[in-house]
Amino acid sequence: MGKKLPKWRKKPEKCITVERAKELQKAWCDTRTPEIDKCLGFEDTREFYWSVKELKQYLKYVKKESRKQGIKNPGIRVYFGAYPKEECKMDRGYATVFLAPAGAPEGEQGKGGANEPNNYSIAPYNGGGAGNPPFFY
Secondary structure: OOOOOHHHOOOOOOOHHHHHHHHHHHHHHHHHHHHHHHHHHHOOOOOEEHHHHHHHHHHHHHHHHHHHHOOOEEEEEEEEOOHHHHHHHOOOOOEEEEEEEEEOOOOOOOHHHHOOOOOOOOOOEOOOEEEOOOOOO
């Protein structure tokens, strides 16, 4: 019989193939970027980067602060945003994304999963880098 892998070595069930990721990125680029870039008058970013170390540090912070509030299984939402053009090079309001903690103590507002409310008492996370021009997946 095969040896059972430790939980940390198993691929999470929501992982997708590289091919599927490329398909999703192509669909975004084909159906959205031409209109967005035309409207803005420049090529906007569509990918963002954080190191694993940064993400682990933020997730640890969210977990710790959530636990203090009685939230056992917090979640993270990813929101699109845009910087004010005055803050950007060449007076352009580039796109960004930020991570927002979500979750409620058991028995309160939350229904679990994507229906959990935002947790406005924990700071959101921003400041990822982006390729210029954007990287294709």
